[in-house]
Amino acid sequence: MDYSKIIILDFGGQYKELIARRVRECGVYSEILPHTVSAAEIAAEAPAGLIFTGGPNSVNAPDAPTCDPAVLKLGIPILGICYGMQLLCRLAGGEVERAPKSEYGRIRAETDPESALFRGLEPRQTVLMSHTDRAARLPEGARVTARTAHCPAAAFEREADRLYGVQFHPEVELSHHGTEMLKNFLFGVCGAKTGYSVDDYMRARIEEIRARVGDKRVLLGLSGGVDSSVCAALLSRAIPGRLTCICIDHGFMRKDEIRDIREAFADSDLDLVCVDASRRFLDKLRGVTDPERKRKLIGEEFARAFEDEARAHGRPEFLAQGTIYPDVVESGKNKSAVIKSHHNVGGLPEKLGFEGVIEPLSGLFKDEVRRLGRLLGLPDKLVDRQPFPGPGLAIRILGEVTEEKLAILREADAILREEIGRSSVRADQFFAVLTDSRSVGVMGDFRTYDYVLALRAVTTTDFMTCEYARLPHRLLAKISARITNEVRGVNRVVYDITSKPPATIEWE
Numbered sequence: 001m002d003y004s005k006i007i008i009l010d011f012g013g014q015y016k017e018l019i020a021r022r023v024r025e026c027g028v029y030s031e032i033l034p035h036t037v038s039a040a041e042i043a044a045e046a047p048a049g050l051i052f053t054g055g056p057n058s059v060n061a062p063d064a065p066t067c068d069p070a071v072l073k074l075g076i077p078i079l080g081i082c083y084g085m086q087l088l089c090r091l092a093g094g095e096v097e098r099a100p101k102s103e104y105g106r107i108r109a110e111t112d113p114e115s116a117l118f119r120g121l122e123p124r125q126t127v128l129m130s131h132t133d134r135a136a137r138l139p140e141g142a143r144v145t146a147r148t149a150h151c152p153a154a155a156f157e158r159e160a161d162r163l164y165g166v167q168f169h170p171e172v173e174l175s176h177h178g179t180e181m182l183k184n185f186l187f188g189v190c191g192a193k194t195g196y197s198v199d200d201y202m203r204a205r206i207e208e209i210r211a212r213v214g215d216k217r218v219l220l221g222l223s224g225g226v227d228s229s230v231c232a233a234l235l236s237r238a239i240p241g242r243l244t245c246i247c248i249d250h251g252f253m254r255k256d257e258i259r260d261i262r263e264a265f266a267d268s269d270l271d272l273v274c275v276d277a278s279r280r281f282l283d284k285l286r287g288v289t290d291p292e293r294k295r296k297l298i299g300e301e302f303a304r305a306f307e308d309e310a311r312a313h314g315r316p317e318f319l320a321q322g323t324i325y326p327d328v329v330e331s332g333k334n335k336s337a338v339i340k341s342h343h344n345v346g347g348l349p350e351k352l353g354f355e356g357v358i359e360p361l362s363g364l365f366k367d368e369v370r371r372l373g374r375l376l377g378l379p380d381k382l383v384d385r386q387p388f389p390g391p392g393l394a395i396r397i398l399g400e401v402t403e404e405k406l407a408i409l410r411e412a413d414a415i416l417r418e419e420i421g422r423s424s425v426r427a428d429q430f431f432a433v434l435t436d437s438r439s440v441g442v443m444g445d446f447r448t449y450d451y452v453l454a455l456r457a458v459t460t461t462d463f464m465t466c467e468y469a470r471l472p473h474r475l476l477a478k479i480s481a482r483i484t485n486e487v488r489g490v491n492r493v494v495y496d497i498t499s500k501p502p503a504t505i506e507w508e
């Protein structure tokens with residue numbers, strides 16, 4: 001490894017992942033660790049620098065999160081952001097107080113171009129501030145390097161032991177030159193070596209996997225989603241001929257999805273087993289209309305079907321999973337990152353007696369997983385795939401799921417995807433929903449009484465909230481005409497114009 005690593009200590013700030021991504025975008029590897037890790041554990045990782053994140057607390061609160069004070073004595077440069085700055089100020093002997101006036105939003109700051117953090121930047125900067133506390137007295141030997149109207153110490157530095165603090169958030173785009181400030185810290189202060197890329201990550205993981213697996217075998221559940229597909233491609237490159245992928249077709253996949261998965265892996269050296277388990281899933285769902293009950297039954301049946309197949313394939317020694325970095329951070333599992341222990345997700349591995357779990361993507365963000373997928377030669381269609389819920393079309397059919405309804409929805413959804421795909425409109429997720437309402441229509445000289453189909457298209461970045469996509473009427477008209485002409489069983493098409501909240505993206 002000839003690039004540096006930066007450790008980000010997490011004090012509960014909402015931008016921790018963004019900080020980690022920004023550092024990686026600068027070509028330096030980053031890892032987020034909980035604030036409770038010891039100075040010795042940090043030293044063992046030999047980072048070029050540390051970043052303390054923001055957080056919702058006041059450093060003066062009795063149970064405010066803090067870190068091992070010995071961290072400041074390691075001789076590693078530290079950048080404290082927002083709460084991280086206040087904590088740094090306090091731990092180094094300064095004082096923090098409640099500011100008479102909070103600052104939220106974009107604020108003009110006077111920055112000192114003589115400071116290593118602001119070198120090369122204009123002395124007036126627009127930055128994002130969001131704080132109620134502020135540094136009242138700086139630690140001995142520290143000096144103010146930025147100020148705002150209500151924050152006389154909006155940044156400080158103590159060059160002697162390379163401590164830097166900023167009250168604002170350089171990691172967000174609203175701080176116009178934030179990336180330059182981060183670069184100044186990474187390269188100017190820490191002397192970090194650049195060179196981290198997904199390519200390096202891939203090579204390191206391949207070696208690790210080879211050493212760990214040896215001549216044993218690995219089993220992977222392949223859903224056709226981005227993470228499991230990239231995981232399969234990486235493993236087949238690392239341990240050709242030793243990977244068995246099981247793709248359980250629960251019968252709720254979209255049109256041609258299983259064929260696409262087969263095609264994507266046709267040239268890979270892996271054993272791909274696609275199991276048509278649609279009958280057992282449909283039987284389980286007979287008469288079930290409640291959305292949560294559907295999800296639960298499908299989840300349980302999936303685990304059972306997977307176990308059956310794993311047994312039938314001689315139970316390989318290792319189970320691989322497409323867990324990615326945000327999953328690890330969100331579940332708090334990065335507590336074990338320093339000791340590098342492997343964890344089991346769910347109950348499957350124990351039940352099946354696997355020797356170990358392999359999660360080769362657990363250090364990557366989604367955009368990095370996509371880049372790795374391309375590097376491994378996966379088609380764009382798979383790598384850029386929209387999120388698709390585990391229970392699939394079963395939760396896009398309102399009410400009971402039947403073979404007839406699945407066939408209708410599959411065709412209508414394929415038309416919608418084809419037309420939006422061909423157009424130049426931007427939507428982040430789009431699909432069709434088969435309602436359980438029928439309405440009267442007319443076809444030729446006959447009256448029809450068929451299903452109402454809904455179209456859903458949304459724009460979003462995080463899938464936590466969304467706006468409905470403003471699809472042009474001309475496109476909507478074309479989709480509607482094609483569906484009512486080409487799909488038997490639908491005589492009315494409606495467009496969902498609700499955002500989230502108050503609606504959700506899916507209908508069930």
Ligand code: XMP
Nearest residue numbers: 295387388389390391429463500504505506
């Ligand atoms: P909602 O409907 O909650 O969806 O606004 C947000 C995102 O999550 C996806 N989604 C699911 N994914 N299992 C999944 O794996 C599920 O049961 C499920 N429900 C919703 C949805 O497609 C959207 O991207």
